[in-house]
Amino acid sequence: xxxxxMRMLGREEDALDATQDAFLTVYRKAGQFRGESxxxxxxxxxxxxxxxxxxxxxxxxxxxxxxxxxxREVEPGPPVEDHAAEVAGGIDVERALQEVPEDFRAVLILxxxxxxxxxxxxxxxxxxxxTVKSRLHRGRAALGRAMGLEAGPEREPGRASRASxxxx
Amino acid sequence: xxxxxxxxxxxxxxxGTLSAAEREAVDAHLEVCARCLGELELAQGAREALxxxxxxxxxxxxxxxxxxxxxxxxxxxxxAPTGPPRWYRVAGLVAAAAAIVxxxxxxxxxxxxxxxxxxxxxxxxxxxxxxxxxxxxxxxxSKATFENSRIDYDEAGLRGLLEHTDLAPAATATDSTQLTSxxxxxxxxxxxxxxxxxxxxxxxxxxxxxxxxxxATIGVFSxxxxxxxxxxxxxxxxRLLASVAS
Numbered sequence: 001x002x003x004x005x006m007r008m009l010g011r012e013e014d015a016l017d018a019t020q021d022a023f024l025t026v027y028r029k030a031g032q033f034r035g036e037s038x039x040x041x042x043x044x045x046x047x048x049x050x051x052x053x054x055x056x057x058x059x060x061x062x063x064x065x066x067x068x069x070x071x072r073e074v075e076p077g078p079p080v081e082d083h084a085a086e087v088a089g090g091i092d093v094e095r096a097l098q099e100v101p102e103d104f105r106a107v108l109i110l111x112x113x114x115x116x117x118x119x120x121x122x123x124x125x126x127x128x129x130x131t132v133k134s135r136l137h138r139g140r141a142a143l144g145r146a147m148g149l150e151a152g153p154e155r156e157p158g159r160a161s162r163a164s165x166x167x168x
Numbered sequence: 169x170x171x172x173x174x175x176x177x178x179x180x181x182x183x184g185t186l187s188a189a190e191r192e193a194v195d196a197h198l199e200v201c202a203r204c205l206g207e208l209e210l211a212q213g214a215r216e217a218l219x220x221x222x223x224x225x226x227x228x229x230x231x232x233x234x235x236x237x238x239x240x241x242x243x244x245x246x247x248a249p250t251g252p253p254r255w256y257r258v259a260g261l262v263a264a265a266a267a268i269v270x271x272x273x274x275x276x277x278x279x280x281x282x283x284x285x286x287x288x289x290x291x292x293x294x295x296x297x298x299x300x301x302x303x304x305x306x307x308x309x310s311k312a313t314f315e316n317s318r319i320d321y322d323e324a325g326l327r328g329l330l331e332h333t334d335l336a337p338a339a340t341a342t343d344s345t346q347l348t349s350x351x352x353x354x355x356x357x358x359x360x361x362x363x364x365x366x367x368x369x370x371x372x373x374x375x376x377x378x379x380x381x382x383x384a385t386i387g388v389f390s391x392x393x394x395x396x397x398x399x400x401x402x403x404x405x406x407r408l409l410a411s412v413a414s
Contacts, residue, residue, distance in 0.1 A: 144210035
């Protein structure tokens with residue numbers, strides 16, 4: 001729960017709030033969980049919704065947010081392993097992830113970090129499976145750009161003789 | 169095929185979920201389309217980077233520690249009227265919610281997965297409703313907190329617990345233990361109570377104590393209709409020692 005919230009929100013404080021909200025909801029609604037979906041799906045949905053609530057709240061208070069935010073940006077928490085290079089790379093990824101629009105970010109987190117199936121993500125986010133897949137691609141592309149993975153504009157076209165131009 | 173590959177196809181291409189026909193079309197297109205190839209490579213780099221990240225991020229320990237110290241040292245205040253400080257709430261809830269998560273995740277185990285584990289226990293009712301949720305491997309539940317208490321409970325003591333089926337953790341010492349021992353303890357309580365009794369109940373507290381001198385695990389459950397249920401199970405053979413309901 002906390003890991004999803006941390007990556008959705010980018011700030012520890014917000015992630016703790018979301019975690020708290022999510023657990024409160026779990027407690028309140030524990031009786032409503034009937035096993036029609038997997039428990040993890042249900043828990044993910046509650047977590048993601050708690051994150052969206054906080055994002056909405058923050059969007060409504062842009063000034064407050066500007067004041068308190070510059071001290072702590074993305075702190076991905078103490079990493080479990082400590083291979084220095086890997087960790088540094090990880091932090092860059094985490095930071096870049098915060099630049100991905102939130103709807104895409106949610107799909108990225110669930111699919112590529114938590115390895116959930118398209119269908120399950122569709123259930124969690126209440127969107128069609130096709131939308132999951134298209135958001136996943138757009139999210140990955142956005143993340144790749146944020147990480148500076150984009151190749152230069154002069155890149156070689158495959159091994160084709162005619163470069164692809166716009167249009168069919 | 170239209171100008172460029174659709175986003176969905178690019179995703180499926182990376183994740184290996186294309187059909188054979190789609191695969192062929194995608195490959196053919198990528199041969200001639202630098203833009204789609206670039207998109208695919210970009211997405212692939214991002215995908216690999218994400219997959220190398222750890223699943224889990226631990227909540228900051230200093231917060232949990234600070235708050236738990238405060239909980240241990242402060243007043244019991246199960247029903248404090250004023251809003252407690254934020255981190256107090258966080259720590260209390262995380263502890264309690266870990267127990268709830270544990271409680272729900274335990275269901276499939278109790279309902280059928282591991283009969284050998286309780287062969288010598290009293291027989292529980294069969295699968296509750298046939299649709300047990302899958303046991304997810306929730307990283308957030310690697311530790312469950314439950315309470316150690318030196319109190320020797322009796323029926324009246326259990327009744328006292330009924331008044332606190334809310335989320336407040338005990339003011340006495342709490343102890344983090346491995347999931348497995350927490351699981352076993354909860355298993356025991358559920359076995360003692362019988363499945364049907366706990367169908368809709370959410371675990372509020374799990375207490376390691378004694379009941380009239382017998383080492384026991386005491387589960388405090390809250391039922392959605394607002395009532396509470398306290399079950400004491402013998403630690404050695406999971407027999408029901410006592411249960412009280414409000």
